[in-house]
Amino acid sequence: MNLLIEWEYVVAAPIENDLCTRIRRSEQALMAHHEAVLRTYGLTMTQYTVLLTLSREGGMSGAQLARSCGVTQQSMSSVLTNMETKGLIRRETSPVHAKVQIATLTGEGQVLRDRAYQEVVVLERALTDAFTPAEHASLCALLERATTVLIQQTRHASTPPTG
DSSP, X not given: OOHXXXXXXXHHSOGGGOHHHHHHHHHHHHHHHHHHHHHTTXXXXXXHHHHHHHHHHOSEEHHHHHHHHTOOHHHHHHHHHHHHHTTSEEEEEXXXXXXXXXXXXXXXXXXXXXXXXXXXXXXXXXXXXXXXXXXXXXXXXXXXXXXXXXXXXXXXXXXXXXX
């Protein structure tokens, strides 16, 4: 198919058939649900992700958490300051690098993570129950493949053309 014919097909096709649109709609629905649930606990999605990440990985620097949560280091610094003020995390100087602060969960942070998780997991269970085990495995594999393509295309798009 040449590019002109392909473009005409894309323009004429309903937007609902666009795979990127479907992925985006799913992401928006997921985020809206999580944000509504987390708001009742006084948490943002990033703060909740920090709580989960620290519970799974242990102490981490702000830079590590920023990468893990997909935000800038500047944003993470603000998030961690807010969480420390709320008593959800504590930060201590790294024994390896004097300029690096390592964040860890406090007991209060663990309790809040557990309480919020009990509600967030309801959606995970509902989604899992909506598919047969084979469909679930297939969907997970397809989403992983789609994520790989999206990451590759993002890297490609951010590389300046040569020539």
